[in-house]
Amino acid sequence: MSKYRTKNIDRTAEVLKALGHPNRLRIFSRLVGCCEKGVTYDSCNGLCPCVGELGKDLDIAASTLSHHVNELRRAGLIHMERKGQKIECWVDKKVLEDISGFFAELNN
Amino acid sequence: MSKYRTKNIDRTAEVLKALGHPNRLRIFSRLVGCCEKGVTYDSCNGLCPCVGELGKDLDIAASTLSHHVNELRRAGLIHMERKGQKIECWVDKKVLEDISGFFAELNN
DNA sequence: CGATATATTCGATAGATGTCGAAATATCGA
DNA sequence: TCGATATTTCGACATCTATCGAATATATCG
Incomplete structure (x- = not known):
């Protein structure tokens, strides 16, 4: 039996809710x-967009954008680090792998 | 570019919200x-659980269970058909494939 | 028909969520 | 230090969501 189907349902639901x-x-x-695989800022090689860039074309207030980004962070989907005035973000690839694996197993 | 990353975001979010x-x-x-692949009731060969069975061990009121099942149906994730007193449910495999594909692509 | 089984609908309610603008915080550059 | 830039925090508000119990609907069985 899949490790995903029986365990970590609450955790998985938390991630899906955020998305x-x-x-x-x-x-x-x-x-x-x-970013490449891995969850460190360095693995982005300076390619990580900052919060403001992520909100481009989204047509929402800055405070709303901040709220959404924070939800993704709380769910563990992304990480953030201040770089000067900006705060750069990158994906936690491990969590993405987990979610991808969850659905891949269900789909088998 | 992936067909998933740029299109159908609203639809995908709808499904993820339901889950x-x-x-x-x-x-x-x-x-x-x-069920086997396919979205018809017949493909379940009588193996489809009814609504009540799905609520076993969930410790929620029947009305709450009905609400949740309906949310899954509204999102297109499942289908339902009355069979006598019971209403049997089965997964829309196409939607599951789509979601699985969405994350598989993101994870590449 | 009346009783039982299964599931939905309804009405109520507490709490969560999404959204905004204003104010606050942090950093950088002149 | 002052002003500009980037982002968060706060307070308010409307809406959505999860939940329950009671009532209702549908089907089966005796």
Whole structure:
């Protein structure tokens, strides 16, 4: 039996809930691909977008953007680090792998 | 560029939102595997659980269970058909494939 | 028909969520 | 130090969501 189907349901639901908003899913999708595997800032090689960049074309207030980014962070989907005035973000690839694996198993 | 990253974000978020509740994710997980590929009732060969069975061990009121099952149906994740007193449910495998593909692409 | 089984609908309610603008915080550059 | 830039925090508000119990609907069985 799959390790995903019986365990960590609460944790998985938490992640899916965070991605269950169109703008948060957009933000997350944009962020994917900026980093190599691994969860450190260094693995982004300076390619990580800052919070403001993630909100481009989203047509929401800065405070709303901040809220959404924080939701993604609380769910463990992204990490953040201040770089000067900006705060750069990158995806936790491990969590993405977990979610991808969860659905891949379900789909088998 | 992926067809998923740029398109259908709203639709994908709708599905993820539906799965973003622990009990709904449990219900959906239980339901997966009862049917072969395809979205017809017949493909389940009588193995489809009814609504009541899906609520076993969930410790929620029948009305709450009904609400959650309906949310999954509204999101297109499951289908339902009355069979006598019971209403049997089965997963829309196409939607599961889409979600699985969405994360598989993100994870590449 | 009346009783039982299964599931939905309804009405109520507490709490969560999304959104904004204003104010606050942090950093950088002149 | 002052002003500009980037982001967060706060307070307010409307809406959505999860939950329950009671009532209702549908089907089966005796």
